[in-house]
Amino acid sequence: MEIQRKEKAMILKTKLFGHVYAFQSLKEVMAKANEEKSGDKLAGLAAESAEERVAAKIVLSQITLEDLRNHPAVPYETDEVTRIIQDDINEPIYREIKGMTVSDLREWILDEETTGEMIRRVSRGLTSEMVAAVAKIMSNLDLVYGARKIRVTAHCNTTIGEEGTLSSRLQPNHPTDDPDGIMASLLEGLTYGAGDALLGLNPVDDSAESVARVLHRFEEVKQKHQIPTQTCVLAHVTTQMEAIRKGAPADLIFQSIAGSEMGNTAFGFNAATIEEARQLALTKGTAQGPNVMYFETGQGSELSSEAHHETDQVTMEARCYGFARHFSPFLVNTVVGFIGPEYLYDGRQVNRAGLEDHFMGKLSGIPMGCDACYTNHMKTDQNDIENLATLLVAAGCNYIMGVPQGDDCMLMYQCTGFHEAAALREVFGLRPIKEFDQWLEKWGLSRDGKLTPLAGDASVFLK
Numbered sequence: 001m002e003i004q005r006k007e008k009a010m011i012l013k014t015k016l017f018g019h020v021y022a023f024q025s026l027k028e029v030m031a032k033a034n035e036e037k038s039g040d041k042l043a044g045l046a047a048e049s050a051e052e053r054v055a056a057k058i059v060l061s062q063i064t065l066e067d068l069r070n071h072p073a074v075p076y077e078t079d080e081v082t083r084i085i086q087d088d089i090n091e092p093i094y095r096e097i098k099g100m101t102v103s104d105l106r107e108w109i110l111d112e113e114t115t116g117e118m119i120r121r122v123s124r125g126l127t128s129e130m131v132a133a134v135a136k137i138m139s140n141l142d143l144v145y146g147a148r149k150i151r152v153t154a155h156c157n158t159t160i161g162e163e164g165t166l167s168s169r170l171q172p173n174h175p176t177d178d179p180d181g182i183m184a185s186l187l188e189g190l191t192y193g194a195g196d197a198l199l200g201l202n203p204v205d206d207s208a209e210s211v212a213r214v215l216h217r218f219e220e221v222k223q224k225h226q227i228p229t230q231t232c233v234l235a236h237v238t239t240q241m242e243a244i245r246k247g248a249p250a251d252l253i254f255q256s257i258a259g260s261e262m263g264n265t266a267f268g269f270n271a272a273t274i275e276e277a278r279q280l281a282l283t284k285g286t287a288q289g290p291n292v293m294y295f296e297t298g299q300g301s302e303l304s305s306e307a308h309h310e311t312d313q314v315t316m317e318a319r320c321y322g323f324a325r326h327f328s329p330f331l332v333n334t335v336v337g338f339i340g341p342e343y344l345y346d347g348r349q350v351n352r353a354g355l356e357d358h359f360m361g362k363l364s365g366i367p368m369g370c371d372a373c374y375t376n377h378m379k380t381d382q383n384d385i386e387n388l389a390t391l392l393v394a395a396g397c398n399y400i401m402g403v404p405q406g407d408d409c410m411l412m413y414q415c416t417g418f419h420e421a422a423a424l425r426e427v428f429g430l431r432p433i434k435e436f437d438q439w440l441e442k443w444g445l446s447r448d449g450k451l452t453p454l455a456g457d458a459s460v461f462l463k
Contacts, residue, residue: 010067014058021055026063026071030129031312032056033136035352039300039313039343057137061103068129069098073311073319079261080271085128085322093125102133109134109146109363116149123150123365128259128322131363132315135356140391143355147395150362154291156230156251156330158433160197160398161367166430167399168421169331169369170195173410177204179217185404186221187458191445192418193425194402196436197369198252198294198331200232202411211235212248219249219286225443225461228435230287230330232294237269237277244284251287252330253277254294256301259319263307271326278327291330296371297321298335299353300343313343314356321364332366333399334358337374337385338413347384350374354388358397369399373415382406382414389416393424400424422451 012029013022023029031045033056040046047053069089072082100108108114135143153161160167172185182201189195199218203210211233218231232252233240240253255274258264264271274293281292297320302308308316317334324332334357337350344350354370361368372388374380389400406417424430431437431449440446445454454460 010063012059014055016051016055016058019051021052021059023056023059026067027073027311029056029059029063030133030136030315033060034312034314037299037313037343037349037353038341038345039303042342043303043308043310043312045310045312060133061106061137062101063133064098065100065102065105065126065130066098068102068133069094069127072127072129073315074260074309081259081261081264081319081323084271084326085319088322088326089127090124093122097122097125102130102137105130105134106137106142109149110142114149116151119150119363120152120365123363126363128318128364129315131321131360132318134363135318135360136314138359140352140355143359144391144395147359147362151396152362152365152367152398154328154330154367156287156289156291158196158228158230158435160330160433162433164430165433166393166397166421166425166428167197167369167433168194168402169198169200169399171200171202171401171403171408173202173403173408175204175410177210177214179213182214183217183221184458187461188404188456189402189418190227191458191460192402192455193422193432193440193446193451194418195227195229196432197399198230198232200234200254200294202234204410206235206239208239208242208246211239212243212246215243215248215250226439228433228439237273241277241280244280249286250281251285252292252294253281253285254296256296257320257323258302258305258307259316259323260302260307260309262309263302263305266305266307274327291328293327293329294331295320295324295329296333296335297357298339299357300339303343304339317357318360318364321361321366325364325366329366331369331399332361333369333371334361335371335373336388337378337380338371340375341378345379347374347380347387350378350380351384351388351391355391355395358392358395367398370397371401371415373401373413375413385415386420389420389424390427393428393430422455426450
C-alpha cells in the first residue's frame with residue numbers, strides 16, 4: 001500500500017465557484033472542514049459559510065498523513081497526550097501509509113476489498129489528527145459503513161464487541177445514592193436484558209465510603225445471582241482507587257478524559273494517575289482482565305475548560321481516543337449530547353457527532369460504545385436519540401446505555417432506556433454477550449433471543 005510522493009509544501013488554498021479560499025494553517029483547515037457545530041462557532045473556529053466549509057474539505061482531502069503527523073494539534077514538547085499518541089505509533093506501518101492523502105485513506109477504508117482486519121492493522125500507524133481528518137470528509141453513511149467493518153473486542157469478566165452482539169450498560173442512578181433505590185432500578189434493568197456490558201452507577205457522593213458501599217452492594221447482587229458482567233462506580237479515579245485500597249470490590253476503574261494535558265489536569269489527573277489506576281485494578285481489582293479501564297468522552301469538553309488549544313472539537317475528541325488506546329480499556333463511550341447546546345445545538349449536530357465519535361474510536365482501535373443522549377435545553381427530542389441509536393447499531397456499536405425510562409433522575413438528562421437495547425437487538429438480529437444471554441435464558445427472561453413476559457418483573461430475583 002506504499003504510495004510514493006515527492007516532498008512538497010502543504011497547499012492550503014483552493015478555488016471554488018470562482019473564489020479563492022486561502023487558509024492560514026492546517027489547524028484552520030481542520031476546523032473549517034468540520035460539519036456545523038455550535039461549539040466550533042462558540043470558539044470562533046467554524047467556517048463562515050457552507051462554501052468555505054466545502055473549500056476546507058477539498059484542501060484537507062489533499063493533505064498527506066505525513067503532514068498531519070508533523071503538525072499535531074498541540075505541540076509534542078508541551079503536551080503529554082500528544083506524546084502518548086505519537087510515541088504509540090507503529091513506525092513500520094506508518095511508513096507504509098504516510099504518503100497517502102486524507103482522500104486516499106477515505107477511499108481505502110470504504111473500498112469493499114478493504115477488510116476490518118486490514119483497517120485494524122493500519123490503525124496502529126494513525127495519529128488522532130489523521131483519524132479526525134478522514135472523519136471530517138465522510139458523510140454520515142460513510143461513517144456507518146466504515147465503522148461497521150471494524151470489530152474491536154475487549155475482555156474484563158466477559159468479552160464485549162463480538163460479532164452478532166449488542167451490549168448495554170445498566171445505569172441505575174439515584175438522586176441520593178440510596179442503595180435500595182439503586183437496587184430497584186438495577187434488578188428491573190436486568191429483567192429487560194440490560195447490563196451485560198456493565199453495572200455502572202454515577203454517584204452523587206464522591207467519597208470513598210459511599211463508592212465502597214455501592215460497590216459492595218453491586219458485588220453482593222452479582223454473586224448472589226451469578227451475573228456474568230462487570231461492575232463500576234463512576235466516581236473520580238482517585239476516589240475509586242482509595243475505595244479499592246480499602247477493600248472495595250471493583251471490576252473496572254472509570255475516568256472522564258480529555259484530548260489535551262490541560263484538559264486532563266482540569267479533570268484532576270494525568271497519564272501517570274491512569275496507569276497507577278490500571279495497575280491497581282489489575283492487582284487489587286476483582287476482574288479477570290486484562291482490560292480493566294473505562295473512559296468517557298464528549299465533544300466540547302476541552303473548550304469548556306479552555307483546554308482546546310484553538311483546536312476544533314472533533315480533532316480534540318479524536319485525541320481522547322488516542323489517549324485511551326494507550327491504556328487498553330474495556331469500555332469507551334462518548335456521552336454525545338450531555339454537555340449541552342453550547343457545543344452541539346440540535347438533533348442533527350448530536351447525530352453527526354455520535355457517528356463521528358463512534359467511527360473515530362473504532363478507527364483508533366478501541367472498543368467503542370455511545371451514550372446516545374441529550375439535555376432538556378437542547379433543540380432535540382427522543383426521536384432524534386432513537387434515530388442515532390439505530391444508526392449506531394447499524395454501524396456495529398459495541399454498547400449503548402440502559403437507564404430507567406430513558407430519564408436519568410440524577411444527572412438530569414435523557415438517553416436510551418431498558419427497552420431500546422432489547423428492541424434494537426430484535427431489529428438487527430443481535431444478542432447480548434454470550435454468557436449473559438445464557439444467564440437470561442436460565443432465569444426465563446429470554447428465549448431464542450427475545451424477552452419473555454417475565455421482562456420487567458424484578459420480583460423474579462426476590463423469590
